Every structure is written in C-alpha cells, then in structure tokens.
Amino acid sequence: MSIDVVMKDGKLTPGGDRVTISKGSEVSVAVTSDVDLLVHVHGYDKELHAGPGKDAKVTFTADMVGSFEIEAHDPARIIALLVVK
Amino acid sequence: MPLHGVGSRQDLPLPLELVALGAGLTLAITFILVLRSWGDPKWCEFRGRPLPGLTRLVDNPILQWVLRLVVLGVFAVAILALVAGKDKISNPFPGFLFVWVWVGLVPVSLVGGHLWRTLNPVRTLLLWRGALRRESQEPLPMGLYPAALGLLAFTWLELVQPDRATTQVLKWWALAFAAAMLAGALVAGPRWISSAEPFETFASTMARMSPWQRREGVLHLVNPLRHVSSAVPRRGLWAVCCVLLGSTAFDSLSNGPWWIRTTQSAAVPSWLTGTLGLAACVALVTLTFWWGVRAVEHAVSPRQPLMDSLARSMVPIVAGYALAHYATLLVLEGQRVAINLSDPLVRGDNWFGTAEMGVNGAIFDYTTVVAWGQVLLIVGAHVVGVLSAHDIAVRYLPRERWRSAQLPLLAVMVLYTCGGLFLLFA
Numbered sequence: 421m422s423i424d425v426v427m428k429d430g431k432l433t434p435g436g437d438r439v440t441i442s443k444g445s446e447v448s449v450a451v452t453s454d455v456d457l458l459v460h461v462h463g464y465d466k467e468l469h470a471g472p473g474k475d476a477k478v479t480f481t482a483d484m485v486g487s488f489e490i491e492a493h494d495p496a497r498i499i500a501l502l503v504v505k
Numbered sequence: 506m507p508l509h510g511v512g513s514r515q516d517l518p519l520p521l522e523l524v525a526l527g528a529g530l531t532l533a534i535t536f537i538l539v540l541r542s543w544g545d546p547k548w549c550e551f552r553g554r555p556l557p558g559l560t561r562l563v564d565n566p567i568l569q570w571v572l573r574l575v576v577l578g579v580f581a582v583a584i585l586a587l588v589a590g591k592d593k594i595s596n597p598f599p600g601f602l603f604v605w606v607w608v609g610l611v612p613v614s615l616v617g618g619h620l621w622r623t624l625n626p627v628r629t630l631l632l633w634r635g636a637l638r639r640e641s642q643e644p645l646p647m648g649l650y651p652a653a654l655g656l657l658a659f660t661w662l663e664l665v666q667p668d669r670a671t672t673q674v675l676k677w678w679a680l681a682f683a684a685a686m687l688a689g690a691l692v693a694g695p696r697w698i699s700s701a702e703p704f705e706t707f708a709s710t711m712a713r714m715s716p717w718q719r720r721e722g723v724l725h726l727v728n729p730l731r732h733v734s735s736a737v738p739r740r741g742l743w744a745v746c747c748v749l750l751g752s753t754a755f756d757s758l759s760n761g762p763w764w765i766r767t768t769q770s771a772a773v774p775s776w777l778t779g780t781l782g783l784a785a786c787v788a789l790v791t792l793t794f795w796w797g798v799r800a801v802e803h804a805v806s807p808r809q810p811l812m813d814s815l816a817r818s819m820v821p822i823v824a825g826y827a828l829a830h831y832a833t834l835l836v837l838e839g840q841r842v843a844i845n846l847s848d849p850l851v852r853g854d855n856w857f858g859t860a861e862m863g864v865n866g867a868i869f870d871y872t873t874v875v876a877w878g879q880v881l882l883i884v885g886a887h888v889v890g891v892l893s894a895h896d897i898a899v900r901y902l903p904r905e906r907w908r909s910a911q912l913p914l915l916a917v918m919v920l921y922t923c924g925g926l927f928l929l930f931a
Contacts, residue, residue, distance in 0.1 A: 436765035463514040486869045487515040498765050503517060505872075 421445055423490070425499055427453035427470075432497055440503040441482055447502070448479040449490065459499065463488035515760070516833050517872050519879060524930040527880040528923045531887050535919055538891055539908065546900045548734040548893070553718055553725030560724040573629050579846075580626045582856075586849035587679060592672045597845035599670040603663060604838045606704060608831040614708045615824060618717035621708035627686055627698060628705075634690045641695035648700065648740025653748050655685075655703030657787065660752035664759060665779030710745055711827075713820050714889075733820050734893045743816035747794055749823045750921065751787030753830055757928035758782065790921070794819065797914030804910035805901040815914065818894035822918065825886020826925050829879040833868055840864045879929060887922040891915060 421441045426433050441447060451459050451470040459468040459476070463484060468476035482504045490500045562568065587598040613620060622628070628636040635641055668674045689697035698705060713736050718727045758764055759782060768778040798815050802808065840862075847860035855861065868875065898911050 435770050436762055438762045465513075484514070484866065484869065485517070485872055487517055488513075489515075497769055501762055501765075505517060 422448040422450065423500060423502075425449065425451040425453075425459060425490075425492075427451075427455060427457050427492070429454070432492060432495075432499065434500050436498050436500065438501045438503055440505065442505050443482060443485050445482050445504075446479060447482050448477065450477040451475060456494075458493040459490065460493065461488060461490050461502070514837065514866070514869065516875060516879075519876050519926070519930040521930060523876055523880050524926045527884050527926045530884050531919055531922045531926075534884075534888055535891050535915055538888075538895065539911070539915060542895055542899075542908070544899060544904055544907065546896045548728075548731040548896050549900055551718065551720055551725075551727070551735055552731060553720070553727035555720075556724045556726055560722070563724060569623055573624050573626075576624045577626045577629050582846055582849050584679070586846075586851070587672050587676060590672065590849050591851035593851050594670075595845050595848065596672055596851050597842050597849055598672055598675060600838055600842035600845065602675065603670075604835060605842050607659075607663065607707075608827075608835045609839070610704060610708045611711050611824065611827050611831070612835075614711035615715055617712075618715040619709060619712045619719075621705055621712075625698075625702070625705050625708075627702055628695075631686070631690050631695060631698065634695050636690065636695040636698055638695065642699055643696060644700040644739055645693060645696045646740075648742075649706055649745050650741040651689075651697075651701035652703050652706035653741055653744035655701060656707060656745060656748045657752070659703050660748065660755075661780065661783060664752065664756055664783055665776055667776055706745060707749070710742070710749070710820055711824055713817065714824050730889055730892060733817055733889070734896050736817070738813040738817050740813060743794065743798075743812040743819075744791075746816045746819040746823055747791040748787055750819065750826065751790040752783060753823070753826050754790065754924065754928060755783045755786035757830060757925070757931070758786065761928065761931040763931065793917045793920060797917035800913040801898050801902065801910050804903070804906040806903070809901070811897075811901065815894060815897055818890050818897060818918075821886045821889035821893065822921055822925075825882045825889075826921075829882040829925070829929065832878070833875060836868050837864060837866065880926065883922055883925050883929075887918060890918055894918065 421439065423434070423439060449459070449461060449466070449468060451457060451468045452475050453470040454472050456469075456471045459470065460466070461478075461480075463486060464480055464482075466478045466480060468478055470476040482502070485504050488502045488504070489498055490502055491498045583598055583601040586596050586601070590596045590598065610621060622642060628641075630636075662669055662678055666674060666678075686698065686702060689701055693700075713733045714729050715732065716726055716729050718725050718732050718736065759779065764782070768775060771778065794816075795812070798812050801815065802811050805811070841864050844859050844862050844864070847857045848854045849856070894914055895911060898914070899907050902910055
C-alpha cells in the first residue's frame with residue numbers, strides 16, 4: 421500500500437481519507453512538498469521531513485492493529501487515517 | 506482527540522455488520538418492550554439489602570482521610586506538572602485531566618457509587634468552608650444548571666480548544682476553574698460544589714447506576730435499574746444529561762473522516778466549526794429529548810414538568826455510550842499517564858518507578874472482543890434506558906394513554922442508540 425502525500429501551493433492531499441489495510445502489509449508513505457513539511461505517522465512513530473526539491477519516503481510493516489493518524493505539522497492537518505485490521 | 510498529545514492509537518471503527526445487528530436488536534427489543542409493557546410502575550420506591558458492615562468500613566474516618574490524602578497527593582503531582590513541568594508531549598497533565606479524571610470517573614462511579622463526593626480534592630481543599638459536611642452534598646436551589654454549563658465549557662475544552670493538550674493553554678483553564686469554585690464557595694457556601702463542580706456532578710450522575718444507595722445513613726445493595734429509576738432527580742439533571750450525550754456524540758463525529766475532510770479544507774477556522782458542531786450536537790439532543798418528554802407531559806393530568814424526572818432514564822444511555830467510546834482510551838492512554846506521572850517536571854525523573862515502563866498495547870489484539878463489547882454496552886444501556894423511561898412514565902400516565910404518549914420518547918431513545926452505533930462505525 422502506498423500513500424502519496426503532496427503539498428503544492430498550500431493544498432495538501434490527501435485531506436483526511438481513511439486507508440484500510442491488513443495487519444502485516446507493507447506501507448510506504450511518500451511526501452512531495454514545495455515548502456518545508458513535517459509528516460508524522462502516529463503509533464508507528466515515523467517522521468518524514470520533506471522540502472522543496474527534497475522528497476521523503478518511509479516504508480514499514482503494519483504489525484500493529486488499530487487506527488493511526490497520519491498528520492502534517494505547520495499547518496496542523498490530518499492527512500489520512502491508517503486503519504490496520 | 507487533539508492532533509497531538511492524548512491518543513496515538515485509536516480503536517478500529519465498528520464493522521458494518523455489527524452496527525446493523527446492534528441497530529436491529531435495539532429496534533426489536535424496544536418494540537417488544539412497548540407491546541408487552543406493564544401498567545404499574547415496578548421501580549418507583551427505594552428497596553435494597555442493608556449493609557451495616559460495609560457502611561462502618563466506608564464511613565471510617567481514618568480510611569476516608571487516608572484515601573482523600575492519596576487522591577489529593579496524586580492531584581498535587583499533576584498540578585505540579587501543569588505549572589512547573591515542561592510543555593512537552595510527555596507532560597502527564599493533559600492525559601491526567603482528559604483520561605484519568607474525565608474517563609476514569611465513569612467506572613469509579615459505576616462501581617464505587619458516590620465515592621468521588623467523599624474523595625473529591627476540591628472538597629478537601631474547601632473543608633474550611635464546610636465542604637466535607639453531609640449537608641453540603643445537597644445542591645443549591647438553582648440545581649445542577651451551573652454544573653451543566655461547566656460541563657459544556659469542559660467539553661468545549663476537550664473537543665474544540667486549539668492546543669488543548671498543552672500546559673500553556675490548560676494553565677488558564679485550571680485557574681478559571683479554581684477561581685469559579687472558590688468564589689462560589691465563598692459567596693454561596695459549600696453547597697455551591699454540589700451545584701457547580703462539573704466533575705463531581707458527572708460522577709454523581711454516573712453513580713445513579715451503581716448498586717449502592719444510602720438510606721437513613723446505611724448503605725444498601727440495590728438493583729441499578731431500580732436505583733436509577735427511583736433516586737430523586739435533581740433540578741437541572743436534564744441539562745447535564747443532554748450536554749454529556751451531545752458532547753460524546755460530537756466527539757465521535759469530529760473524529761470521523763467525513764468531518765475531518767469537510768472542515769479541514771474549509772476556509773472557516775477549526776475552532777469555529779468545532780464550536781458550531783458541539784453546539785449543534787448538544788442542541789439536537791436537547792430538542793429531541795424535550796420533544797419526547799413533551800408528548801408524555803401533554804398526556805398527564807394534572808400537568809407537571811417531567812424533564813428532570815425522565816432525564817433519569819437517559820443516564821444509562823450516557824453511561825453506556827461513554828464506556829463504549831472511551832474504554833480503550835482509558836486502558837491505553839491511562840497507562841501512559843501512569844508512566845509520565847513519575848516525571849511530572851519532564852526532566853528525566855522517576856519518582857514512582859514507572860517512568861521506564863512501556864505501554865502494554867495487548868488490548869488491540871482483541872479488536873473483535875472490543876467491538877462486541879462496544880455494541881453490547883450501547884444496546885444494553887439502551888434497554889435499561891427504555892425500561893426505566895417506561896417505568897417512570899407510567900407513574901404519571903393514565904392507563905389508556907400510556908402507549909401512545911411514550912412513543913415519541915422511545916423513538917428518540919432509538920435515535921440516540923442507533924446514532925451512537927453509526928458514529929462508532931463511521
């Protein structure tokens with residue numbers, strides 16, 4: 421499962437979608453941004469620092485069950501809700 | 506749940522099949538109960554088994570003072586973290602307030618009865634004003650309305666206030682709370698606490714579902730359904746219940762993807778959408794409840810106000826929904842608070858030996874059990890609520906009107922339950 425986060429001209433996508441995967445799947449989060457952006461995956465505690473011309477990507481195995489927020493700081497927004505079943 | 510601070514991991518949303526099953530059961534049980542309902546009230550009077558031994562133990566002043574001091578001590582550590590601890594994520598105060606106190610008071614009161622009224626640190630600190638005396642446990646003539654307002658303010662803090670998990674913001678709220686309690690107690694006496702302290706009012710409302718009731722000074726073991734249906738309603742109980750149910754509903758709503766998607770991208774600031782959302786949820790619950798009660802009032806002669814009397818039957822629904830919604834938060838984040846309390850100043854201390862412990866997330870391995878538990882709690886609470894509402898209503902309604910006059914109220918209760926299930930699914 422890959423989640424592509426794009427911050428362009430002040431618009432951040434996705435904007436709060438729910439992404440459902442099964443326990444044990446691999447998840448990859450890729451961030452492309454035209455400003456300095458910090459993205460945090462709750463629960464799994466993954467941090468991605470992206471900036472202009474500097475994409476960030478992290479891949480991990482979803483071995484914990486539950487609902488985890490993927491959010492951005494500055495501006496504080498929820499990007500997606502990762503639901504691991 | 507705030508973006509940061511309290512809550513890193515949440516429950517899975519309920520599977521649709523379970524929600525449909527729960528909703529179906531709710532409707533079926535309500536329908537059957539109405540058809541087979543009885544004409545004479547069963548739970549109007551107090552009845553219970555006296556427990557003089559337990560009473561002596563519970564009323565032992567040494568035991569009471571030891572527990573009071575322990576509670577005061579824990580609160581002192583938390584307040585220390587608030588005023589002197591660093592404003593970082595591991596500061597225990599936000600979790601202490603939003604999880605240990607706000608959620609913890611529900612099981613404490615359901616199991617321990619009016620325990621909080623005895624151990625409340627606000628009362629301990631105001632003992633010089635008579636706050637520990639039994640007479641102060643009676644609310645003022647204004648009833649519970651000030652507490653209902655206080656609860657509305659707290660739920661706004663919990664659900665809308667930007668940066669609510671920071672000590673920066675919480676310091677001001679704590680100051681306002683302390684000032685309001687002190688000023689009221691100075692002006693109106695210790696009964697102000699029973700009328701206006703929101704946490705104690707919340708605890709006392711939940712305690713109506715506990716199996717312990719005092720009569721002539723002696724504790725009795727009682728049937729919780731009888732307890733909730735027979736205990737004298739306080740003035741303003743309807744307002745307390747509507748705020749509690751409305752705010753829990755808004756909590757569910759605002760954590761769902763629909764709300765997040767819709768409000769995040771809007772040009773309107775989040776505190777405004779949050780305020781409007783919370784107000785709308787509380788208003789919706791209030792209006793629907795009032796509509797249901799009004800139908801009963803119209804069929805009763807002589808006319809009398811029944812909002813507070815029938816609000817007693819909303820208490821089980823509030824309790825069931827609160828537990829279903831927050832139980833895993835208490836188990837998970839509650840542990841985190843216990844860990845962080847060992848380092849209240851956030852500088853690497855380990856006062857109680859818990860600072861190095863990890864949070865045991867085992868509860869998330871039982872998601873099916875949790876989901877079933879949530880549905881059973883909500884449906885079960887609904888059944889208790891409907892039984893209680895019926896019992897209270899037939900105390901006033903004439904025989905030929907008792908089915909038709911209750912239908913709006915029963916429909917409203919079905920709405921609350923199915924709405925609650927749906928929100929846990931979304």
